[in-house]
Amino acid sequence: ExxxxxxxxxxxxxxxxxxxxxxxxxxxxxxxxxxxxxxxxxxxxxxxxxxxxxxxxxxxxxxxxxxxxxxxxxxxxxxxxxxxxxxxxxxxxxxxxxxxxxxxxxxxxxxxxxxxxxxxxxxxxxxxxxxxxxxxxxxxxxxxxPSEEELMAAYEKERDTTFTRPESWAVYHVDRYLPRAEADSLPKVVEELERIRAEVAASISSATTPKAKANLMAPFVKEHSEAPDAQVGYAYIYDTTKVNFDPELVDHVRTATMGELSPVFELAGDEEKVGATFFLVFENRPGDTVSFETAKRVLIQxxxxxxxxxxxxxxxxxxxxxxxxxxxxxxxxxxxxxxxxxxxxx
Missing domain, CATH: 1.10.4030.10 (Porin chaperone SurA, peptide-binding domain)
Known part of the structure; x- marks a missing residue:
C-alpha cells in the first residue's frame, strides 16, 4: 500500500x-x-x-x-x-x-x-x-x-538453454587440492587418495545398490574431501559448459558405471590450483526438453x-x-x- x-x-x-x-x-x-x-x-x-x-x-x-x-x-x-x-x-x-x-x-x-x-x-x-x-x-x-508466432520464435531461441535440462549425475567425490606452484607434490596427494579409496571400497563392499553404497561413502566425503560441496552432501554434475565443473571430472563421470568407485585421477585444475579425486555415481537423470505447450505459460508471463x-x-x-x-x-x-x-x- x-x-x-x-x-x-x-x-x-x-x-x-x-x-x-x-x-x-x-x-x-x-x-x-x-x-x-x-x-x-x-x-x-x-x-x-x-x-x-x-x-x-x-x-x-x-x-x-x-x-x-x-x-x-x-x-x-x-x-x-x-x-x-x-x-x-x-x-x-x-x-x-x-x-x-x-x-x-x-x-x-x-x-x-x-x-x-x-x-x-x-x-x-x-x-x-x-x-x-x-x-x-x-x-x-x-x-x-504475444502472438503464437512470437511465442514460437521465443521458444526456439531459448529451447536449448532455458527450456532444456542437460543430463546430470549425482556424485559423491573426494577431492584434494594443491596450489599450482606445488604441483610437483601431486603424486603424494594421489597416493593419499588411493589409501582413502581403499578404505571406502572396503566400507561399501557389502552394499547392493548404488544409493546404499553412496550412503556408506558419505562420511568419508565429509571427513576427507576438500571440495566445496563436501560438507553439504553430494554434487549434481551437469553435462553442460554453462556450469564451471572441472572438465576431467565431467569426462570421467560421463562414462562411469553406476555404483562403482572410479579410479583416482588428476583433475584439470585451474590457474590457482591442481588436484586429484575419485568418485561414485549413484543416480543419473537423462536430459529433457520442455515442450512448447508447457513453455508457453512461462513465455507469456x-x-x-x-x-x-x-x-x-x-x-x-x-x-x-x-x-x-x-x-x-x-x-x-x-x-x-x-x-x-x-x-x-x-
Missing part, C-alpha cells in the same frame, strides 16, 4: 526546494514527512560507517517515488471522467474502514494538520490513486499479448512483463517530456551531515 497522504507540493518557504516537476515544486519537508517514520528501520541495517549513505539513499528513493506519483497524477489530470463521484466515495469509505480510526489519527498527527484538512487530503489522495490506476491500466497493463515494463518506461518518458523534472540533490541532503544519526557522529 502507498504511504499516508501528504501535501506533496506544498509551499514551504522555510524549507529548501529539492525538485521541480513541471509547474510543481517539492520541498525537503515534503520528503521528510515520508522518510521520518522508516529511518528507525534503516539505521540499524548494515555497517555503522554506511549510515549516512543509507539515509541519503532513503531520501533519494522517497523523492523518486513522490515524483513518479506526481507525474502520473499530472498525466491523468486531463481525464477527470475516469473516476465518478460514487466510486470515489465508495473507495474513501472502504479505505477509511480498513485503516481504522486509530491509524487515521496517527497519520493525521504525523502530517501535522487538523482533522478537517486531513480528511480533505485523504479524499484527494484516494481520487489521485484511482486516477493513477486508470492511467496505468490504459497505458501500461494493456500491453498486447515473461513477455507480458517485458511489454508492460516497456510501456511504463515509454509512459514516463512522455510524461517527463510534458512535465520536465529537475532534482536538486544538494538540497535533498541538507541536515544529514550534521545529524546525530550520521556516520561521523560519535
Amino acid at each position: 502507498r504511504e499516508a497522504p501528504v501535501q506533496e507540493a506544498m509551499i514551504a518557504t522555510d524549507s529548501p526546494m529539492v525538485a521541480e516537476v513541471g509547474p510543481l515544486k517539492f520541498y525537503l519537508d515534503d520528503v521528510l514527512k515520508l522518510t521520518r517514520e522508516n529511518e528507525d528501520q534503516i539505521l540499524p541495517v548494515g555497517p555503522e560507517s554506511e549510515k549516512l549513505e543509507r539515509l541519503k539513499a532513503n531520501r533519494k528513493e522517497t523523492l523518486k517515488r513522490m515524483i513518479d506519483r506526481r507525474l502520473l497524477i499530472l498525466g491523468a489530470a486531463k481525464h477527470p471522467e475516469w473516476v465518478n463521484d460514487a466510486s470515489w466515495e465508495e473507495q474513501v469509505q472502504t479505505l477509511y474502514a480498513k485503516m481504522g480510526a486509530e491509524e487515521i489519527e496517527r497519520r493525521r498527527k504525523a502530517a501535522g494538520v487538523g482533522k478537517e484538512e486531513f480528511m480533505e487530503q485523504f479524499r484527494k489522495f484516494i481520487r489521485e490513486e484511482m486516477m493513477i490506476r486508470e492511467l496505468v491500466a490504459r497505458e501500461v497493463e494493456s500491453a498486447t499479448p 515473461k513477455m507480458m512483463e517485458e511489454r508492460k515494463r516497456e510501456n511504463r518506461d515509454r509512459l514516463f518518458e512522455e510524461l517527463e517530456a510534458q512535465f520536465p523534472v529537475e532534482v536538486k540533490e544538494e538540497a535533498l541532503y541538507v541536515g544529514l551531515e550534521d545529524s546525530p544519526n550520521s556516520a561521523d557522529s560519535p
Whole structure:
C-alpha cells in the first residue's frame, strides 16, 4: 500500500526546494514527512560507517517515488471522467474502514494538520490513486499479448538453454587440492587418495545398490574431501559448459558405471590450483526438453512483463517530456551531515 497522504507540493518557504516537476515544486519537508517514520528501520541495517549513505539513499528513493506519483497524477489530470463521484466515495469509505480510526489519527498527527484538512487530503489522495490506476491500466497493463508466432520464435531461441535440462549425475567425490606452484607434490596427494579409496571400497563392499553404497561413502566425503560441496552432501554434475565443473571430472563421470568407485585421477585444475579425486555415481537423470505447450505459460508471463515494463518506461518518458523534472540533490541532503544519526557522529 502507498504511504499516508501528504501535501506533496506544498509551499514551504522555510524549507529548501529539492525538485521541480513541471509547474510543481517539492520541498525537503515534503520528503521528510515520508522518510521520518522508516529511518528507525534503516539505521540499524548494515555497517555503522554506511549510515549516512543509507539515509541519503532513503531520501533519494522517497523523492523518486513522490515524483513518479506526481507525474502520473499530472498525466491523468486531463481525464477527470475516469473516476465518478460514487466510486470515489465508495473507495474513501472502504479505505477509511480498513485503516481504522486509530491509524487515521496517527497519520493525521504525523502530517501535522487538523482533522478537517486531513480528511480533505485523504479524499484527494484516494481520487489521485484511482486516477493513477486508470492511467496505468490504459497505458501500461494493456500491453498486447504475444502472438503464437512470437511465442514460437521465443521458444526456439531459448529451447536449448532455458527450456532444456542437460543430463546430470549425482556424485559423491573426494577431492584434494594443491596450489599450482606445488604441483610437483601431486603424486603424494594421489597416493593419499588411493589409501582413502581403499578404505571406502572396503566400507561399501557389502552394499547392493548404488544409493546404499553412496550412503556408506558419505562420511568419508565429509571427513576427507576438500571440495566445496563436501560438507553439504553430494554434487549434481551437469553435462553442460554453462556450469564451471572441472572438465576431467565431467569426462570421467560421463562414462562411469553406476555404483562403482572410479579410479583416482588428476583433475584439470585451474590457474590457482591442481588436484586429484575419485568418485561414485549413484543416480543419473537423462536430459529433457520442455515442450512448447508447457513453455508457453512461462513465455507469456515473461513477455507480458517485458511489454508492460516497456510501456511504463515509454509512459514516463512522455510524461517527463510534458512535465520536465529537475532534482536538486544538494538540497535533498541538507541536515544529514550534521545529524546525530550520521556516520561521523560519535
